[in-house]
Amino acid sequence: MTTTPDATTAAPVVRAGSAPRHATRPPAHRRPPLGRLVGKALLSLVALAVAVVWAFPVYWMLISSLLPNVRLTSGAPTFWPTRGSFDNFGAVLDSGSFVPALRMSLAVTGLTVVAALVLAFLAALAVSRFRFRGRRSFILAVLIIQMLPAEGLFIAQYKMLSSTQLLNTVIGVSVLYAAAVVPFTVWMLRGFVAGVPAELEEAAMVDGLSRTQAFVRITLPLLAPGLVASGVYAFLQAWNEFTVALVVLPADSAKTLPVWLRSFVQTSASREVDWGQVMAASTLLAVPVIVFFLLVQGRMTSGLVSGAVKG
Incomplete structure (x- = not known):
């Protein structure tokens, strides 16, 4: 009598051309080499x-x-502010000239950012989406303008603002800052606009949207990171600029923060620089930049794909 093996004792069937499952399984814990x-x-x-x-x-x-100026000018450096105080910040705020300079810098920077983004955005759209006579000449002119040294334009800029009664004014400085920022901003936004396919707008128009609605709902959200990045660049250039403001803002009543910081250092009656107050003023000058980055850093990457997918 012959017996057949049951299902529990039968040998596993291996198909032709296949290896056992345990033979191809990678090791569970493989340590990287020591050199790596x-x-x-x-x-x-x-x-x-x-x-x-x-x-x-x-x-x-x-x-x-x-720290007080006595400890800063001593021979031994201090790497930890033991027994520190906020007296230097109080002296800067009580000087009477910090708040007007802050107000001036905020106004100039805000106007520069808005003007640069609007003008550069329209120019980038025209260069990227349309073919017109003089397009290459315009792109070449933008490149040439970026090559011009800012110091070579000081006399012409001063005479231009003086003839139009715009010296020591927010509008005059903002015009010069925007003119300096727009060329590079056009190139930044041109890359972002060229990276958004025009077919997205055409598909939205097929679905019943007008050209303006398709641009606002589809294209503009995709360009938001580029606008934020360009705004950051324009903000930093306008907020930290010193030489142009020093030339076209000769009055003591109209100074941006970088120019005010220079005058604040030089107004000491004893000809001794109070480095504690200078560092406190520099810290206050950096606070708006930090706040601005905290506000926009979450939007740098948002909007990359928002609006491109319906539903």
Whole structure:
């Protein structure tokens, strides 16, 4: 009598051309080579050292703003603000000239950012989406304008604002700042506009939207990161600019913060620079930039695909 093996004792059937399942399974825990671990550790140490070198001036400015000038001018450096105070910040705010300079910088920077974004956005749309006579000449002119040194235009800019009674005014400085920022902003936005296919608007128009509605609902959300990035560039250029403001704002009553900081350093009656107050003023000058970045950093990457997909 012959017996047949039951299902529990039958040998597994291996198909032709296939290997056992356990033979191709990768090892569960495979450690990377020692050399790779050492290389990653060295790169991490180098990155940490670069970060410390980059952040140390900011840290030194902050701790110096909390120390009196006597300790800052002593021979022994202080790396921790023991017994520090906010007296330097109080002296800067009580000087009477900081608030007008802050108001002037905010007004100039705001007008520059708005004007630069509007003009550069329209120019980038025209260059990227339309073919017209003089298009290449316009692009070449934008490149040539960027090559001109700013110092070579000081006399012409001063005479232009003087003849139009715009010296020591917010509008005059904003016009010069916007003219300096627009060329590079056009190139930035041109890349973003060229990266958005025109077929998205055409598909929206097929669905019943007008050209304006298709642009506002589809294209504009996709261009939001480019507008934010261009706005950040325009903000930094206008907020930190010093030389043009020094030329076209000769009056003491009309100064932006960088020019005010220079005059604030030089107004000491004893000819001794109070570095604690200078560092406090520099910290206050950097606060609006930090606030601006905190407001826009979440929008730098948002809107990349919003509006491109319906439903």
